[in-house]
Amino acid sequence: MNKKKNNLKRHFVNFFGALGYLVCLMQWLWVVLLYSSVVKSVALFFGSEANNTVSKSPVVFDYSSNLASVIVVVIITLFMTALSIYIIFKMPSIIVKTSKNAVRKTAESVTPLVLRAEHKKDNKKNHIKLSARITMIIKIILLVIPIILAYTSQYIEKQDIDLFLAMYIMIWLLFIAAVFFGLQYLFAMILKIKKQEIW
Numbered sequence: 001m002n003k004k005k006n007n008l009k010r011h012f013v014n015f016f017g018a019l020g021y022l023v024c025l026m027q028w029l030w031v032v033l034l035y036s037s038v039v040k041s042v043a044l045f046f047g048s049e050a051n052n053t054v055s056k057s058p059v060v061f062d063y064s065s066n067l068a069s070v071i072v073v074v075i076i077t078l079f080m081t082a083l084s085i086y087i088i089f090k091m092p093s094i095i096v097k098t099s100k101n102a103v104r105k106t107a108e109s110v111t112p113l114v115l116r117a118e119h120k121k122d123n124k125k126n127h128i129k130l131s132a133r134i135t136m137i138i139k140i141i142l143l144v145i146p147i148i149l150a151y152t153s154q155y156i157e158k159q160d161i162d163l164f165l166a167m168y169i170m171i172w173l174l175f176i177a178a179v180f181f182g183l184q185y186l187f188a189m190i191l192k193i194k195k196q197e198i199w
Contacts, residue, residue: 010193010197012187012191013184013187013188013191013193013197013198014184014197014198014199016180016181016183016184016187017100017180017181017198017199018096018100019180020139020177020178020180020181020184021095021096021099021100022095022096023173023176023177023180024139024142024143024146024177025095025099026173027143027146027147027170027173027174027177028146030150030166030169030170030173031149031150031153031170033161034149034150034153034159034166035149035153035156037156037157037158037160038156041158100199103135103138103142103199104135104199106134106138107131107132107134107135107138108131110134111127111130111134112127114130115127115130128194128195128196129195131196132196132198135198136185143174143177143178143181144174146173146174147167147170147171147174150166150167150170151163151167153166154166184198185198
């Protein structure tokens with residue numbers, strides 16, 4: 001019973017971390033949107049070498065004569081709708097698991113290097129303590145870099161989005177993600193969750 005209660009506490013605490021990772025992903029997607037004109041111009045630069053001599057002609061479908069094609073189109077539409085709904089509901093858990101694993105693996109691989117640089121022993125106690133700190137630092141970096149990139153997006157030649165709007169949205173996303181991560185650490189402290197169990 002006690003183990004089940006601890007699992008419930010850990011899941012409750014890490015739920016806020018999951019929300020923080022999702023908002024962090026929104027920050028990065030906003031940065032991609034801000035830099036989309038750069039991506040588009042690079043794609044046009046490399047794509048302009050290709051010779052596009054495709055002629056466009058309208059395609060006319062006569063559905064009244066072929067019932068089988070209508071059935072196939074309906075089945076494909078239903079399949080794509082079901083697939084889209086599945087992806088919409090499954091995507092957040094995939095994002096959270098990927099983020100959690102990436103942050104944890106990075107923290108675990110950097111910890112021995114930092115301990116060596118600080119001339120400390122690589123024992124279990126030091127490893128757990130430092131790994132938790134590095135995880136927090138990685139989260140902070142993941143939140144701060146997008147706001148810097150959003151600010152520097154004003155120097156793009158063909159920026160479609162006003163700097164005030166770009167920074168306003170980015171600051172709100174940063175605030176929301178920071179609140180979720182802050183709640184994660186606050187509830188971990190209140191519920192006495194070990195630092196290595198926080199992701």
